[in-house]
Amino acid sequence: MNITRRTLLGSLAFNGWAQPAAEQIWDPAVRLPKAAELTELAGLRFSVIKKYEPERDGGYGFLHGVGLAWHKGKLYASFAHNKNPENTTGEEARWRVSEDGGQTWSAVFDMDKGTPEVAVSHGSFLSHRGKLWAFMGAFSGKRENVHTRAYVLDEKRNSWQPRGVIVREGFWPMQEPLRMSNGNWILAGFDVGNGNPAAVAISKGDDFTNWEHVVIPRDSALKTMWGESTVIVDGNQVLNIARYGGEALALVSRSSDGGRAWTPMRVANLPMATSKPYAGTLSTRQRYLVCTTTADTKGQRAPLTIAVGRPGQALFSKVFRIRNAEHSAGESDPGARLAYPYAVEHKGHLYIGYSNSGGRRGNKNNDNSAELAVIPLDSLRVA
Helix, strand or coil: CCCCEEECCCCCCCCCCCCCCCECCECCCCCCCCHHHCEECCCCEEEEEECCCHHHHCCCCEEEEEEEEEECCEEEEEEEEECCCCCCCCCEEEEEEECCCCCCCCCCEEEECCCCCEEEEEEEEEEECCEEEEEEEEEECCCEEEEEEEEEEECCCCEEEEEEEEECCCEEECCCCEECCCCCEEEEEEECCCCCCEEEEEEECCEEEEEEEEECCECCCCCCECCCEEEEEECCEEEEEECCECCCEEEEEEECCCCCCCCCEEEEEEECCCCCCEEEECCCCCEEEEECCCCCCCCCCCCEEEEEECCCCCCEEEEEEEECCCCCCCCCCCCCCEEEEEEEEECCEEEEEEEECCCCCCCCCCECEEEEEEEEHHHHCCC
């Protein structure tokens, strides 16, 4: 295993997201709507991946970081579970599988229960060449010595086989690996520690046990970061969109060489809740971004939204509401937080998993349920 680290320095002037110098990912000719003005989506379907029920689960309260993958006609979901506080010893990577598109789910299985010294948490999937891979964040203590571990599903035994530590140096994966035109895959995430910057890992072709760790530089004017990030890939051109932390704004960096060199991370012209985002490109050639992006919600994690662009266009120009905090499906409460989305496209639909806090008062531990929204691609078209 050969893991290297590359840190690139640079600086751009910081002028605030509303100024012309901000990185443009939202079409400046289009007015960004407020939450009450969002367009409703047609044909949505909702279901619950894992209900919050510690009294039946043997004390599991913390749940976060839904991951999704379609593999051989089945929908897989993973998440972190813990009977103790969030991101402490005792955290476990767990999973379920659905054979009817997420309407009903199997029992909850363990992917990796960790050890008394090392906890395994949430991460991402990749179905490739008949194998289902999982890439999960892991740590010791309370988010110390963070690293990424790989697993492959043994479908006959219904268990996950470890493939070892694949990235160290604080890296935590946040998105499915995406293939670039040079044949390598890029895995978006962030580093815990050293200012918590956005970061990526780049594979050596299809060898998913061999990754290069690349830290994305940040503009010197940025405030405190918690750089959970997502990427949109176009050949070897890569756009990284990251959570800020200092303010409820999206951060952006760009690479033109397959993720090895990056422009300094800067504020973009799009408000975004301080939550993990998830982005990609649909088969309709539309770029999309799932988080909470409205003109007036600031740091609130509701409503859950999806911003899209026109086919083949680089800028987002329309925001749809996926669901409000109060809703007829899943947990409903005016104080509910809908966060940490993950998305995968399958047969004309976009499947979005997310955490729902259910409005539990004083819920600083992310005692969530895991839910699923299924969106027909036709309803995301922009005129």
